[in-house]
Amino acid sequence: MSARLLPGKPVADAVLEDVTARVAALKTKGVTPALATILVGDDDASAGYIRIKQKQAGELGFVSPHAHLPGDVTQAELERVIRGFNDDKDVHGLLVQYPIPKHLDYDRALQVMDPDMDVDGLHPLNMGRLALGLPGPLPCTPAGIEALLAHYDIPVSGREVVILGRGATLGRPLAMLLAQKRPTANAAVTVVHTGVPDWARYTQRADILIAAAGVPGIIQPEHVKPGAVVIGGGVRYEGRRILPDVDETCADVAGAITPRVGGVGPTTVAMLFRNAVAAAERATA
Numbered sequence: 001m002s003a004r005l006l007p008g009k010p011v012a013d014a015v016l017e018d019v020t021a022r023v024a025a026l027k028t029k030g031v032t033p034a035l036a037t038i039l040v041g042d043d044d045a046s047a048g049y050i051r052i053k054q055k056q057a058g059e060l061g062f063v064s065p066h067a068h069l070p071g072d073v074t075q076a077e078l079e080r081v082i083r084g085f086n087d088d089k090d091v092h093g094l095l096v097q098y099p100i101p102k103h104l105d106y107d108r109a110l111q112v113m114d115p116d117m118d119v120d121g122l123h124p125l126n127m128g129r130l131a132l133g134l135p136g137p138l139p140c141t142p143a144g145i146e147a148l149l150a151h152y153d154i155p156v157s158g159r160e161v162v163i164l165g166r167g168a169t170l171g172r173p174l175a176m177l178l179a180q181k182r183p184t185a186n187a188a189v190t191v192v193h194t195g196v197p198d199w200a201r202y203t204q205r206a207d208i209l210i211a212a213a214g215v216p217g218i219i220q221p222e223h224v225k226p227g228a229v230v231i232g233g234g235v236r237y238e239g240r241r242i243l244p245d246v247d248e249t250c251a252d253v254a255g256a257i258t259p260r261v262g263g264v265g266p267t268t269v270a271m272l273f274r275n276a277v278a279a280a281e282r283a284t285a
Helices: 009-028 046-060 075-087 107-111 123-131 140-151 171-179 248-252 266-283
Strands: 037-039 067-070 094-095 160-164 188-192 207-210 231-232 233-237 240-242
Touching: 009 046, 009 075, 009 140, 009 266, 037 046, 037 075, 046 266, 067 075, 067 107, 067 266, 075 107, 094 107, 123 171, 140 171, 140 231, 160 171, 171 188
Parallel strands: 037 067, 037 094, 160 188, 160 207, 207 231
Antiparallel strands: 233 240
């Protein structure tokens, strides 16, 4: 392997250090930030993610009220619980752990949430704020990728960024984020996807290639411009095993690359807590 590795943990640690200071400042004003979580059903992976977030919340000084709803809960009951957290003046941030059971409508549940409490940054209003360049919670994985590039002093402004994947949680919002006029963005961004037969023609010219397709191993060395920066944002899970979009052999061609494990993931969680502390600051300003 010749590529420089870009682990996410140092990036996340820097973000969480800032979050810790902001939590402490809120507490001097008598405010304890609260991040509420909702889990529907008994999926082991989802329950594990909630435990990780609650543990991190405690370490950062948040309180974390939690609602665990049965797998057969109705849409109306889920929305009632969301509205209850919306109306609780002691709760500042809220997330509904995804995925939820198939009989429920996640998008409809998301729209019930107070957009200023949306720590995942996925509420339609927050997507609109992102599109217009207005302040608001940012989708966590795209924000984490921008922070990772900035942390490692990787130039983005004026460079060609190609994103393979157009999903609502990663590809599309990341394209909007990196095209905005900021020192850590301001790129020429192309979004391509697996519905384009010759998608490799685009990835092969990218200065920064971001995989966001959720197709294990889709990015191979021949798809990468020599010396390019390669960010693996898309993954699938086989049980507890992570199956990333980017094949590890791409490190033989890339100039810099995120590791198979511990790349974008830690930055995503850190950005969730950055959104949560910002929500507490807004609510108590």
